[in-house]
Amino acid sequence: MQVSLREKSPVVHCITNQVVANFQANGLLAIGASPIMGDEEEEVSELVSISDVLSLNIGTLNNRTLESMLVAGKAANQKGIPVVLDPVGVGATRYRLDAIKKLLDVVKVDLIRCNTGELATLMQKDWHAKGVDAGEGEMDRKEVAMALAKQRKTLVVVTGEVDIVTDGNDLKTVTNGHISMTHVTGTGCLLSSVLGAHLTLLQKDQVRLLAEALSEYGSAGEEAAKVSESAGAFARAFLDQLSERRWQYDF
Amino acid sequence: MQVSLREKSPVVHCITNQVVANFQANGLLAIGASPIMGDEEEEVSELVSISDVLSLNIGTLNNRTLESMLVAGKAANQKGIPVVLDPVGVGATRYRLDAIKKLLDVVKVDLIRCNTGELATLMQKDWHAKGVDAGEGEMDRKEVAMALAKQRKTLVVVTGEVDIVTDGNDLKTVTNGHISMTHVTGTGCLLSSVLGAHLTLLQKDQVRLLAEALSEYGSAGEEAAKVSESAGAFARAFLDQLSERRWQYDF
């Protein structure tokens, strides 16, 4: 069986941060998905009703948008569409940690996509994050990622020099990618919703599917870096790469 | 008589969505206009008082910004400057439809710029929108656009493969444009405020003026697509095109 993101062209409802909203919408359009970005509590349930996946991101969370995320998440669960959660900078403040706990308690999440520092916070491991960036420290990333997946009964993707995909039992690693991706804001945020879009393609084999999507996304970064590693040119080349790829898989 | 947007350099007050705010501001700067984007209810009347046109966009509307739009719209009517309304995704939720009805009831709008799906919703026609994108269906677009223009005593621009401009009596069509314009978020939103900027140039012949502006905007898309149809490169080339054109017309 062949699955194609461009053919499916899923509607991706993003409640996301104001820093990356434009980049995330353009990235989703580039891979053939159809983004909706509304975040007013009164309309998010109805937006979910016309969407194929819900993508939540706490990068510039506030009390208003947290309520919207809770309402949207419950609506997505009721409808049975996948929910992706990107716990941006969850280790930075108590506010973010409480918000993520509340979201995970109230909403059944299908995929958590985070960096290593965020994983460490979620699993209460010692880690030195830097602002909202990954930071450094020591722990067995694979083991901790699997533990989180089991604890929350969810897929977990942890990005870094080596990317990890796990459902708590199966685990795959992906080594594609380029350091320049960390020099442009939003490549992680966009990735979360790109992976979410992929979850609409298949009910099973999702670990393998996400690993292939991660590999494709990382290769796009590698190819873009061949054009240029300077900030402006790389960002442009990366979007070009996203729009030139097929996002099609054999299963 | 010759009119020039760059010479007039109108101040365009945009209350717009967070996804496209940056692109819309840069696009307006590129054609020689001067954007202001404040959306706090307490200051929008005063912003209107120093502006030449008001551009409203409901792409990420919330209760706070809806109030600001109502206040700003009334101030613009009182001052006598044109008001443009972009009913983004109005068919997606009851919330958006109610908001647009309220805006159209309270504010005298000079131009509604929408896609075909949004037109269908506004005129209660059968249509299958996809998320906030145009979608597909069958109706006489010209007839329905003219009916909306008559009903609301406003100019109407409906974009699509063929663009329509009408004031309810006169009607012109424009065929310039390129499919790549739909692969970058905000080209429609930006267009609405670009057309709004043009309304500050002339009191009469506005159907012809908007048709010429639409043709210019569409040609910019065509030329940009010759540079590249990939997402990042196209967006850049499109902004380049906007800044390289004269936006000047003979009447």
Place this chain on the structure above:
Amino acid sequence: MQVSLREKSPVVHCITNQVVANFQANGLLAIGASPIMGDEEEEVSELVSISDVLSLNIGTLNNRTLESMLVAGKAANQKGIPVVLDPVGVGATRYRLDAIKKLLDVVKVDLIRCNTGELATLMQKDWHAKGVDAGEGEMDRKEVAMALAKQRKTLVVVTGEVDIVTDGNDLKTVTNGHISMTHVTGTGCLLSSVLGAHLTLLQKDQVRLLAEALSEYGSAGEEAAKVSESAGAFARAFLDQLSERRWQYDF
């Protein structure tokens, strides 16, 4: 002594406007800084606690974010990290002027970065601003900038054809820069936070340090304009320039 922004890699907490948030984050990443953009009142104090500098910008201020800025500003003062204030379009509305007065009364600001029209408003001089842009008029910019610096016991940077840096006693001018920088939204907003990042490098000689940083930033604009003066290409080339420079100084 040599100081290097890339080596220090300061965490810059920005509470900024939705138009430039993405550009500002990417620009800060490009020079080697680490941006955080959260603006929820409940978390800003904690964000300040992990940051090296606070950068405030009122471009799309609202009542919610004004409260957040006041809370964050007080936290920054308490921690002793520098605070930068960008009074975007302060002359446009009473609301903005009142907000700036309140911010300057409640928060000890280390640097005000503004254009000439904003300086005139802050010092109640006659000036004809255009929207949120600089506008034109006549006054002794140097004298007025020094007066503001003395009055508020702060560094002042006024950008324009000639940039001014002063602490009220010492004054330096910088002539680097290019008119194309005014054709892309956010180059001023980004500059404010770039200068803020520099304030984390040295406690003394800050007038000279800011003058060197301004010269570097202006040169980046000049070099980018050699690539292209068209809007899209210039913006990309400017980000490229930022990421290719060393941001390193001898003292």
